[in-house]
Amino acid sequence: MVNKSLLKLVVLVTIFSISIVQKSTAQDALDKAAIEASMIKALEWQEAHPIFALAPTDWTEGAYYTGVVRAHKTTKDQIYMAALKNQAYWNNWQTYTRLHHADDVAISYSYIYIGxxxxxxxxxxxxxxxxxxxxxxxxxxxxKQGTRKNEMGQTILWWWCDALFMAPPVLNLYAKHTKQPKYLDEMHKFYMQTYNQLYDEDEQLFARDMRYVWKGSKKDKKEENGKKIFWSRGNGWVLGGLALILDDMPKDYEHYSFYENLYKEMAARILELQPEDGLWRTSLLSPESYEHGEVSGSGFYTFALAWGVNNELLDKDVYTPAVKKAWNALAKCQHENGMIGWVQNIGASPEPASYDSWQNFGTGAYLMAGSEVLKLDK
Incomplete structure (x- = not known):
């Protein structure tokens, strides 16, 4: 009698365990056709709703069309290339106007890729x-001379962390395309200036600019919980930019290991900071300040972490579940019409987002994320 009861219990436990595993597997499975359809829907909505901060050649468009580039690179779907060529033609292949501002060459990433x-x-x-x-x-x-200085710390060429997404991937890709390594060397020189000024080795994150670099003063900017302020999208710019750089940088380049090590270090920290629902909050060290996750920073993280898994720089078993969780959460932020919501508006510090808040660079981050998630489990 005891043996029959024990056997029945074992069978029930086994059935329950199998059910849990099957449910978990179903939740973790990626519907590649649905992902591709979601990405095209996002592209079509964004193309029908153009928006930019300054001009069609500004950094917001640069970030958006970088997402379109990555979507085409993965899928080879001509709808993406058509969008790329159309904007380049109507822009007459121009950059924006501020020659010493990294933002204003971000659009060239798409031009070089077309070329x-x-x-x-x-x-x-x-x-x-x-x-x-x-x-x-x-x-x-x-x-460059260090003679222009204000509260943001404009004493170097790339004085804000976002710049590490805007110019370095362009320089890196241009050096590759034209076979002129001098551009890569210059990129590294200015990248190191930004790294030395803004990277917090204790937190393994980037301050947005010098206003957020702690100096041990009572006047230092802090979150309400007393911690340092690290902006999600700001670090998303950096980590996403690192993945773009490593994707095109020659592995025998003398400084390759610096970028690889920085990428791995930041990736591990971002993984630690991922909230349970999959989306990172706009303030990385004060997630409790925001009830809902934010799409642009989360999109860049999803892209970068998935890229690392796909290129065997990150442990597949450790990072893949986090990437899938992040993508599933991102997909829930897409409206039925294709619009990508929950994108923090243009800014320089943690601020709220909402269901209806959108920007073109948020769509770009979404496309970048999808482009690498599609390659998982191959």
Whole structure:
């Protein structure tokens, strides 16, 4: 009698365990067709609702079309290339106007990618990109001299962490495309200035700018919980940018290990900080300040972590569950019409987002995330 009861209990426990495993597996499974459809829907909505901060060649468009680039690179769907070529043509292949501001060359990432994939003579024009990069790197400027200083710490060329997404991937890709390593060397020089000024080795995160670098003073900016302020999208810019850089940087480049090590260090920290629902809050060390996650920072993290898994830089068993959880949470932020909500508006510090808040760079982050999530489990 006891043996029959024990056997029945074992069978029930086994059935329950199998049910839990099957349920978990079903939740973790990725519907690749649904992901691709979601990405196209996001693209089509964004193309029908153009928005930019300054001009069609500004950094917001640069970030958005970087997402379109990555979507095309993964799927080869011509809808993405059509969007890329159309914007480049109507922009006349121009950058934006501030030659010593990293933001204003971000759009060139898409131009260079088109140039690497379209060999028609006379269609692609990278001369404006070259002119910008040469002025940006080699012309003298007050920021490089350290003579222009305000509360944000504008004493170096790339004085805010977002800049590490805007210019370095462009320089890296341009060096690869043109086979001119001098641009890579210049990129590394200015990248190190930003790293040395803004990277917090204790927290393994980047301050947005010098206003948020702790100096042990009572006047230092703090969260209500007393911790340092680290902006989610700001660190998303950096980690996403690192994945872009490593994707195109020659592995035998003398400074490759610096970027790989920084990437792995930040990836581990971002994994530690992921909330249970999958979406990172706009303030990384004070998630309790915000009830809902934010899509742009979370999108960049999802892209970067998935890229690391796909390229065997991150442990698949450790990071894949976090990536899938993040993607499933991101997908829930897409409206039925394709719009990507819960995107913090343009800013420089942690602020709330909402169901209806959107920006083109949020769509770009979503496309970047999807482009790497599609490659998981292959």
């Amino acid at each position: 690497m994939n379209d060999k028609r003579k006379g269609f692609v024009d990278l001369e404006p990109t070259k002119n910008f990069l040469d002025a940006h790197l080699y012309e003298d400027d007050v920021w």
